[in-house]
Amino acid sequence: xxxxxxVTFSEDECSIISENGQKTLNSLRKLALLLHKRYLAKQLKxxxxxxxxxxxxxxxxxxxEVADL
Numbered sequence: 001x002x003x004x005x006x007v008t009f010s011e012d013e014c015s016i017i018s019e020n021g022q023k024t025l026n027s028l029r030k031l032a033l034l035l036h037k038r039y040l041a042k043q044l045k046x047x048x049x050x051x052x053x054x055x056x057x058x059x060x061x062x063x064x065e066v067a068d069l
Contacts, residue, residue, distance in 0.1 A: 008029075009032075011026075036056075036066060040052060
């Protein structure tokens with residue numbers, strides 16, 4: 001899980017100092033990872049999680065589809 005979070009979100013490069021902030025961001029990253037994994041599992045085409053995150057940033061309709069699962 002740590003490797004996936006680091007590759008997808010560059011978690012090790014995060015410069016947040018407060019422990020509460022780190023824990024909150026970690027929880028949100030894990031939630032985003034879960035949502036994208038579930039969405040990609042239902043798709044017929046293979047796509048990386050990082051590529052899907054980028055697509056969601058550019059297309060609000062796709063973001064809504066991912067969040068609705």
